[in-house]
């Protein structure tokens with residue numbers, strides 16, 4: 158049995174780490190290594206991981222989404238670990254105001270590829286102790302995801318936190334650090350960009366119990382039972398053996414027969430085991446499908462097939478594929494029309510999307526212009542190259558307009574940003590647009606926001622979530638989605654800042670407020686006329702979670718955080734049920750470490766319906782104890798003269814409705830209704846009434 162690395166050749170005691178081989182089963186031996194000084198060496202691949210950079214001046218902390226408990230911890234803290242008698246715990250948990258020690262010194266360990274810091278803390282009843290395992294997961298993202306606590310119950314003694322970090326990865330070969338995973342091909346130089354496929358490992362099981370681990374654009378991520386040799390793009394894992402079946406390559410290429418491929422050559426000299434991954438265009442398959450093993454192509458090469466829309470060659474103008482979701486946006490329906498708009502400062506503009514009819518007043522080749530009675534000034538050359546970055550909205554950029562600043566020679570440019578329009582009334586993929594809005598027209602840049610359903614994701618973001626503690630209770634936030642105006646949060650006045658939010662959708666364009674197109678939360682300074690220094694606090698592309706009695710909505714990937722440029726700003730809004738609150742208003746609670754904005758939003762919309770509201774016949778009213786309000790039925794719906802019918806009432810906070818139900822004896826005496834006629838009356842608040850939803 159040839160192996161590219163022989164584990165048994167590695168002797169214990171390599172200074173930093175100590176190898177321990179334990180026979181777990183006859184077939185599988187367990188590799189357990191202890192680390193020292195915050196470094197640990199994988200003896201199998203002779204790679205040393207150094208976690209010293211994880212130390213933080215402040216403690217790291219993470220809030221459990223389920224219970225709201227906060228975990229604080231520090232690792233590799235030199236100041237503390239040197240001391241003999243450590244007084245501050247290295248990890249603790251704050252539960253209901255009480256500080257529970259989870260441990261003092263973490264113990265760094267490598268367990269079959271799983272890298273973890275383990276803490277053991279105070280007793281947890283039953284003779285056991287609290288423990289916290291911080292599991293380090295390899296992620297090549299420069300700004301990895303937030304720390305995550307995996308769900309636990311309050312009586313548990315063991316906790317786990319997952320931490321994505323590049324420090325848990327093997328070193329990246331040169332060429333794979335900033336690779337774009339792109340190739341251009343054909344007369345039109347179409348760019349195939351496969352980078353969105355490179356976010357994770359893919360496993361393919363073989364009938365004999367072994368498996369392939371495949372990763373494109375970046376090497377296979379190191380991890381539990383995935384201790385592949387550094388740099389491998391295709392790795393065969395067979396029991397405790399990890400074999401290089403091909404080193405990852407930075408970019409795909411187009412082979413002699415026109416196929417989009419990656420050819421991965423093994424560095425291992427003992428066997429001839431190379432791989433080729435063929436990418437085929439597929440419109441149906443999402444990005445999740447991953448590669449499929451097609452067997453040996455010749456004695457030396459294993460073939461994989463990966464069907465993906467990113468391998469499709471069509472380069473229709475005025476369209477682009479969202480690299481994250483694979484959805485193709487086509488703005489053809491908006492093209493070849495002239496849009497005339499007026500900014501708040503009364504300038505008139507004409508513009509076109511991708512194509513502009515000859516009848517427009519713009520100079521030849523211009524895609525946008527400022528028009529006045531006498532002349533028109535070009536603000537950028539028309540282009541049908543719809544662009545998309547990893548965050549934000551798809552946009553068109555018209556460059557090289559008329560000279561805007563004679564001193565510097567700077568020219569006008571126009572940026573058209575397309576924002577998903579969620580208003581169901583306008584819905585249907587008809588291409589209908591809300592009139593576009595000029596959001597910025599200074600500093601040689603015209604920025605226009607178009608709202609259109611053409612750039613919505615089919616399942617943009619389910620604006621609700623299941624409450625897992627109550628089977629099948631769906632908590633729905635859609636009544637708070639506002640496609641007419643944004644919410645402004647309270648609580649920012651103190652530091653002269655204003656906060657605009659929307660729920661599950663991008664902000665409604667608003668003159669002077671130029672956060673990045675598609676942003677769902679924006680911070681700005683307001684000088685009474687226009688917003689300045691706009692800061693994007695996140696985009697609406699994550700789903701909601703129900704945590705206890707709150708619903709948490711997270712907006713990620715905002716602007717870089719000034720306090721910590723490696724982190725992007727993010728926003729969490731916690732909704733909770735307050736029957737009296739009506740729709741309610743968001744309130745800024747705190748800005749954690751200058752990077753994470755936490756809002757609180759008390760609202761009746763998510764409250765469970767009130768089932769039984771007593772009818773009081775003496776004053777013909779109903780009384781809702783949850784809100785303390787009395788609603789007089791006398792005079793309401795006079796035609797029905799409700800007072801003598803003793804209606805039963807229920808309140809639906811989601812719909813903002815009062816339902817009344819009553820029965821009458823039926824003169825016609827139908828047998829199947831038992832001689833009774835049943836009536837249901839739904840009373841909805843007038844949308845702008847001051848009583849809005851407070852019943």
Ligand SMILES: *[C@@H]1O[C@H](CO)[C@@H](O)[C@H](O)[C@H]1NC(C)=O
Pocket residue numbers: 175176177190191264
């Ligand atoms: C590794 O650490 C564990 C826990 O502290 C200990 O029980 C074990 O003996 C250590 N192994 C070696 C080889 O030092």
Ligand SMILES: *[C@@H]1O[C@H](CO)[C@@H](O)[C@H](O)[C@H]1NC(C)=O
Pocket residue numbers: 203
């Ligand atoms: C392990 O790597 C270190 C430095 O990277 C090198 O000096 C050492 O010789 C290697 N050891 C083995 C057994 O390959």
Ligand SMILES: *[C@@H]1O[C@H](CO)[C@@H](O)[C@H](O)[C@H]1NC(C)=O
Pocket residue numbers: 241242
């Ligand atoms: C640590 O504690 C021990 C016993 O509690 C004491 O004897 C020792 O002096 C302390 N060391 C330091 C550095 O405080």
Ligand SMILES: *[C@@H]1O[C@H](CO)[C@@H](O)[C@H](O)[C@H]1NC(C)=O
Pocket residue numbers: 283285312313314
């Ligand atoms: C505590 O002991 C009880 C009874 O022996 C057992 O059911 C329970 O699982 C234990 N809890 C923990 C956290 O060990």
Ligand SMILES: *[C@@H]1O[C@H](CO)[C@@H](O)[C@H](O)[C@H]1NC(C)=O
Pocket residue numbers: 298299300301547548714715716717724725
């Ligand atoms: C953070 O924001 C920067 C600048 O907008 C962006 O380039 C980067 O990709 C973002 N990082 C993540 C993880 O989204």
Ligand SMILES: *[C@@H]1O[C@H](CO)[C@@H](O)[C@H](O)[C@H]1NC(C)=O
Pocket residue numbers: 158363365367395
């Ligand atoms: C996995 O190992 C077993 C036993 O050594 C061997 O029979 C089998 O061929 C191996 N599988 C692959 C795909 O190499």
Ligand SMILES: *[C@@H]1O[C@H](CO)[C@@H](O)[C@H](O)[C@H]1NC(C)=O
Pocket residue numbers: 455456
């Ligand atoms: C593959 O192996 C067979 C037998 O081992 C040999 O006859 C054949 O020439 C080899 N083909 C290639 C392309 O190396």
Ligand SMILES: *[C@@H]1O[C@H](CO)[C@@H](O)[C@H](O)[C@H]1NC(C)=O
Pocket residue numbers: 493514
């Ligand atoms: C653009 O619209 C004009 C009429 O407004 C039409 O004559 C022309 O054919 C259209 N061009 C394209 C490319 O659709």
Ligand SMILES: *[C@@H]1O[C@H](CO)[C@@H](O)[C@H](O)[C@H]1NC(C)=O
Pocket residue numbers: 501502503
């Ligand atoms: C823009 O024009 C309208 C009507 O012509 C006028 O009422 C308004 O004051 C003007 N606004 C500015 C900023 O000039």
Ligand SMILES: *[C@@H]1O[C@H](CO)[C@@H](O)[C@H](O)[C@H]1NC(C)=O
Pocket residue numbers: 682690692719
């Ligand atoms: C702009 O906003 C950032 C982030 O809130 C702040 O640090 C900076 O001081 C602001 N600059 C101005 C000129 O207001």
Ligand SMILES: *[C@@H]1O[C@H](CO)[C@@H](O)[C@H](O)[C@H]1NC(C)=O
Pocket residue numbers: 624625626627632703704705706707708763
């Ligand atoms: C979820 O269900 C639990 C248990 O019934 C309840 O206490 C909690 O308030 C519910 N959460 C929401 C947001 O409705």
Ligand SMILES: *[C@@H]1O[C@H](CO)[C@@H](O)[C@H](O)[C@H]1NC(C)=O
Pocket residue numbers: 807816818836837
């Ligand atoms: C009328 O209301 C009653 C009680 O709330 C309910 O059981 C029934 O399904 C309703 N009927 C209709 C037609 O909505």
